[in-house]
Amino acid sequence: MNLSRVGKHGTGMWNYSKNIADMLHESGFLDSIICSKDHVEYFSNRYKDPKVDIIITPEIVSNTMKVSKFRPLIWLSYSYFLGCKLVLSKKKKDVALLSTTHHSIPFFKNQFITIHDLRPAFYPDSKLQEIYFSHYLPRKVKELRGVFTVSETVKNEIEEHMGVARSDIQVVYNSVDPSLRPDGTDNSEQATIKNTFLMVGASWKHKNAHSFLKNFLAYHKDNYSAVIVCGQTDYFDELKSLVATLGLENNVTFKHHISEQELSSLYKTSFALVYPSLSEGFGIPPIEAMSLSLPVIVSDIPVFKEILGEAAVYVDPNVRESWEHAVDTLKVSRENVIDTGLQRVNLYSYERCKDMLMLALNNINEKSR
Structure with a gap:
């Protein structure tokens, strides 16, 4: 799992990410987690049996509440280094990569990202964010194996505005904390x-x-x-x-x-x-x-x-x-x-959302046959 751009504990993005990680770990599908130093202690203590590898990324590339013109550019540059590291790793090259944010890692083909909403395309926080969602991301998603999202409404928007086939978009709801x-x-x-x-x-x-x-x-x-x-x-x-x-x-x-x-x-x-x-x-x-x-x-x-x-x-x-x-x-x-x-x-119970995730993984597996 790629959680390198997930910010502080307590946010909706953090809660969604840790729930997805728990669901994958419980099902025996979680091999490793890419995350910032801020989250290492949490995951190290949580996933001891079976143990999960943790790949630590610099704190500067994770997300914050403040709008930054430079942090996304730093992440983009760093992602190429991270992509090379994963591709060259014999252990990691054959695993599927799931990001719980909309950030992909270069050179890694067997990859899924999560688009929580298309708000930045219509109500952007910065010009850079608008360009990313309106121009870069629609092209990038077509290079990936698929997209996860959190509602049927956003699934419809991704299909309409990004041209992604419905069969390549999986919906997994949030659950109540x-x-x-x-x-x-x-x-x-x-x-x-x-x-x-x-x-x-x-x-x-x-x-x-x-x-x-x-x-x-x-x-x-x-x-x-x-x-x-x-x-x-x-x-x-x-x-x-x-x-x-x-x-x-x-x-x-x-x-x-x-x-x-x-x-x-x-x-x-x-x-x-x-x-x-x-x-x-x-x-x-x-x-x-x-x-x-x-x-x-x-x-x-x-x-x-x-x-x-x-x-x-x-x-x-x-x-x-x-x-x-x-x-x-x-x-x-x-x-x-x-x-x-x-x-x-x-x-929106944890159990129902886990069922949605397992169904999504099954859909992906069936399509790849």
Whole structure:
């Protein structure tokens, strides 16, 4: 597995990657892991029987919350060295390589990458990222054995925008992180609910947190507040400025680098999760929220219709009346929405996602015959 571009613990990308690694290891398919020094201790302690080889990559090539013009270029240069190292290795040359990110390794033909979403093609963080997703990646994927992704919605987008055959795209859903549900906790027992909306992962502009602040909270500041969990990115700076402009300093609290326990507590005590993204590949926070009996308000986009079904309340983020209607719906039917969400979460258990991975591997094996 190529995890060299996977960043810090606690991110959605990290949770997906370690789950896939666990599933492959449990099934006897995991030979080695390529990862940064930051993750070596975790995998060394986790995979002792059978033991898994670990190939360490420089920390500078892993991902971070900050947009960098140079880190992707450093990775691209380093990937050629890494590709040569793997090709020249007698032990590694015959294994299949799976990356849980969209980064491939040169010279390695028996390879799969994971495209979590096509957001960077439409809402890029930089010009370099736009070029990579719009021009380089569509050509590169045709040289590989196939692509993994996290939803049927993104599978359709990859087929349409990159010209990859549907039979070469495998879908494996994300699963709910069980650490958010401590052992012995009865999630049906509600904590004291505050008139606070929670936003999680609002580190990038496509997360569209500003639409909620401008089109709802600014008009209802006497009754509601919001907690925004995000990284200290450029978009965070924009949100801080917007909060000041709208006079919401007493209504909005920003939190960074919080523990899983604190996140779990926020899920349990908020009125609703707000997730008005313009583009997503899956949407982990809404599923996490549902697993802890927190109803969710999300933007009306295809991927949320697929993943959340009727368990969410949908909103047009740009329309004030749509927000107000969504909140009014929760005031009346909050318990029904919670119950529907708890049922929906069962679709994203670790076991079901492992079944999807095994089916994907079987599909790949059948096609290669």
